[in-house]
Amino acid sequence: MDLYEHQGKELFARHGVNVSAGKVAYTPEEAEQAAKELGGQVVVKAQVLMGGRGKAGGIKLANDPAEAKAKAEDIIGLDIKGHVVRRLWIEDASDIDREYYFSINFDRTAKMPLLMLSTEGGMDIEEVAEKTPEKLATMHVDPVWGLRAFEARQLAFQANIDADVRNKVVAMMLQLYDAFVKEDAMLVEVNPLLITPDGEVKALDSKFSVDDNALFRHPYIAEMRDVQAQDPQEQMAHEKGVTYVKLDGEVGILGNGAGLVMSTLDVIQQAGGRPANFLDVGGGATAEEIVASLEIILSDDKVRSIFFNIFGGITRCTEVAQGIITALEQLDVQVPIVVRLDGTASEEGLKMLADANLSNVTVADTMLGAAAEAVALASGTTATV
Amino acid sequence: MGVLVGKDTRLVVSGITGREGSFHALNNRKYGTNVVAGVTPGKGGQDVEGIPVFNTIADSVKEAGANTSMLFVPPRFAVDAIYEAADSGVEVIICITEGIPAHDMLLAYHYVKEKGVRLVGPNCPGVCTVGEANVGIMPAHIFTPGSVGLVSRSGTLTYQLGKELSDMGIGQSTILGIGGDPIIGTNHRDALALFEADPATDMIVMVGEIGGNEEELAAEFIKDHVTKPVIGYIAGLTAPEGKAMGHAGAIISGNSGTAQSKVDALTEAGVKVGENPTAVARLVAEARGVAVPA
Missing domain, CATH: 3.30.470.20 (ATP-grasp fold, B domain)
Known part of the structure; x- marks a missing residue:
């Protein structure tokens, strides 16, 4: 977990490290008030988890509270390499030798x-x-x-x-x-x-x-985690205990184990598609986690098909199959799903899927075959839109 | 034969009375692993389906002759279990637990090393010498006996590779899951050295992934110390920069740790690298002169 400058400094100060006095501000008015309370010259600093703030215009000197307010107006909302400034740190200006x-x-x-x-x-x-x-x-x-x-x-x-x-x-x-x-x-x-x-x-x-x-x-x-700065899907994933990273393609990915999911992203690209996300349900996923994960993937409206790539070890494929069946009952799933189950309880899992007779679920035998299918379905859906 | 675990393994399982611990201990026993003991402090004297439970790992070494320890202990207590195991007299510790703080592992790593004990993991799927002993959480029935050694950071990706090899009729000696944490007891280089020295292994498949520089170091090691043919795979060829992908190890920053830099280093060391698990199995088949299915 990466901390903002002001959070890091707060921890520094707890260990005796000398830092400048300062205050957090979310609005120009708060910045003005902070400058008033600090007195004298202040520096208005954008709080984003990204370097190069100075060059991007995210750090400005202010001589008085009115100026601090004006600089804060300039900085709030600034996009620094994809990170939008929502929070400022107003601190006493320092003389530099x-x-x-x-x-x-x-x-x-x-x-x-x-x-x-x-x-x-x-x-x-x-x-x-x-x-x-x-x-x-x-x-x-x-x-x-x-x-x-x-x-x-x-x-x-x-x-x-x-x-x-x-x-x-x-x-x-x-x-x-x-x-x-x-x-x-x-x-x-x-x-x-x-x-x-x-x-x-x-x-x-x-x-x-x-x-x-x-x-x-x-x-x-x-508690310092800035949940509002997180992507809403990533925030939801965090709450559900799965690892989700949003990407910008159209094939939604759900797999178990970081290595296998990374490999899944690779085979999707090699099959000519683009992954919409990285989603690792982790080890021993339950049906509820599968439902929640599917919900997260579907909240990205760029997704045109979904590839379930599960190799059961500690995870039982029956749980995954049950998750898919429950999700399709509970959620309005419009996109096609390609499922590849292997490993622990895969035969039983596949049988559950076959018995459920789900119209938008395709079962594939191999990882490469499933990837090709998911990519084909994604482009097919795109063509009809 | 094979590495780290086998017919001589006498396994003690810490956390055996827990749900996951008992499930996998029994699963390992079913595979043929000689599970001689379990440990749960305060539950000494009980048994789990005939496996005697001891209060300490040291007791299990003394009374049941355990020589290998598997840890299925919750993350907050796991590092203490590593110290306990290292101190008990076992030769090999396999730590399955995920989520141990990195600073705790930093200290435990040096302790274990000083004791001269082999640690695999933490956050690993375990070790399986095919047909002899399975220690950990791997679905070992997908593996087939043979002479290809397989090492990987990731659990499920290891299974995938093992299955792809099995599907092509290529058997494996030992499947070694080294774990995805920042600090692990056995790294790729250690695994390569073990396989190089193992008479039952004649070829090695090394699976890496983005982040860190272990694979680059392994490439250097292969050049100098490995005579057996190595086939490589790096997961995360298409991963975006600066995003953590689940494993603590799997994050790229700048040019270091990219899949391409790893592929280049391995290629330069004479390792053939496949672009996905199926391609890797095909490279292995070609190198062994096994007919590749169309």
């Missing part, structure tokens, strides 16, 4: 947290890594011991952090590591890590991503 970069990545290959520190902050770190790799200091941390002060200090020396702020930067790295571990983060990034003219060290931005599997022990973070 130097901009550093710091991040902690969950390095799954090395199986250790990876720290990166650089004096070249405020820009795209991948560019720094490519053009001036000597300016990017990196270090793996033994997760069992955690980050120790001497290691953070070594990293600071390695990155040529200026002597006047070295101890403060080291302290902030330790605080951020603490946040990384205690909040179950998969990524913590501060860019820029700001040095003010009077030597104050501040996290001026925040990228914070939390492990979904650990949210049960962070109810406070779980």
Whole structure:
């Protein structure tokens, strides 16, 4: 789960990391009020889960509350790479002397947290890594011991952090590591890590991503999820406990297991069609989950056919068949469905479907055969519209 | 023969008194796996259809001679079960549980490694040495005995590949589901090394998917350490960038982790890569000189 800048900063502050005072605003009036309460110059910052906000005009300086209101009017509704701005963060403006970069990545290959520190902050770190790799200091941390002060200090020396702020930067790295571990983060990034003219060290931005599997022990973070920003179908899927990703084709996909569903998207494309979605019902799906999933897929009106690709393991094909039969009773399904069932209880499942004698359900023997059928049906339906 | 599980496996199942745990333990036994014990703290002394239940994994090692542990424990308790298993004296731990926090696994991984115990998973479908032992949740009846080793992150996709091979009359030695989580005990390279050393395996099918760089590292490993022919498959050729597709591993960012970069790395290592499961089975058939059905 990715957090907005202001949410990440809130977590930073809990671990002692220095951040600017600020307030959330959803309207120009709220932005004006926030600026009034903060006093002085403020920065109006678009809150979207996407980089490049500055270049897109999503971050603006305001000298007084009236100006904050005007800038907020400009920014709200702005489309930043497909993300529409609905929420702002109004914070005290900072004087900038130097901009550093710091991040902690969950390095799954090395199986250790990876720290990166650089004096070249405020820009795209991948560019720094490519053009001036000597300016990017990196270090793996033994997760069992955690980050120790001497290691953070070594990293600071390695990155040529200026002597006047070295101890403060080291302290902030330790605080951020603490946040990384205690909040179950998969990524913590501060860019820029700001040095003010009077030597104050501040996290001026925040990228914070939390492990979904650990949210049960962070109810406070779980509540930060911005359900309104989610696609309505993705939101519905989240509530039903299935994984749905909307794509822009016309063949709806329902499968079990992430790998098989990805493979299903591939065979649809290879058969000349375009998948409308990724939907993984997961392991051990029940008939109710199948009905809910079908409902989610059908709420996308671009869908012209649906491909059920189920290989039963922990999932029993009889549950899937029952789900299809129930869904067709309960929902008004206009599009044709191609079903391919294999594995656990597939023969019984197929028999249930045959006995139910459903007019818009076609059964296919193989994954490739089913894909070709689903693509043909999708284009056929399109042609008659 | 085959890898990790087989005729010598003496399995202890943690979580055996749970619904899923008992179902799959009995299913595994029905396949021929020697299930010697179950573990549920506080239920020691009971039995599940004749399988004795112990309070701790260590007890099952001592009293029932267990050497392999399968974990069917809810995610909040699973990491503790991994520590317990690593400490108990079993040689192989197969963790089926999905949803273990990544930071917990990070610590457990290093603990298990230090103990010199083999961990498969978490979030994996298990391991099946065809005709000998099935440990996990795989519908093993779709597999046929033979000499092709199969390794994959994904459960159902593994079944698909196994079935495609079986349909073409090509048998398998061991089906190894390594799991889709960010931190797993056994990765593609480990699996390749196991199959390379296994006399019962003469060809390897490696199934990867988008995200991370494991498949690229595996390609490097194949160049240097694998003499047996490898056929590859990468799921997610058409997946959009920056979207998580179910598995924590399956997310593309920028150019790294794309299906194409993996296909290229494998091809460069001399691995033939099929564009879908059926195409993979055909490549295997061709490489073995088996007639490919039209």
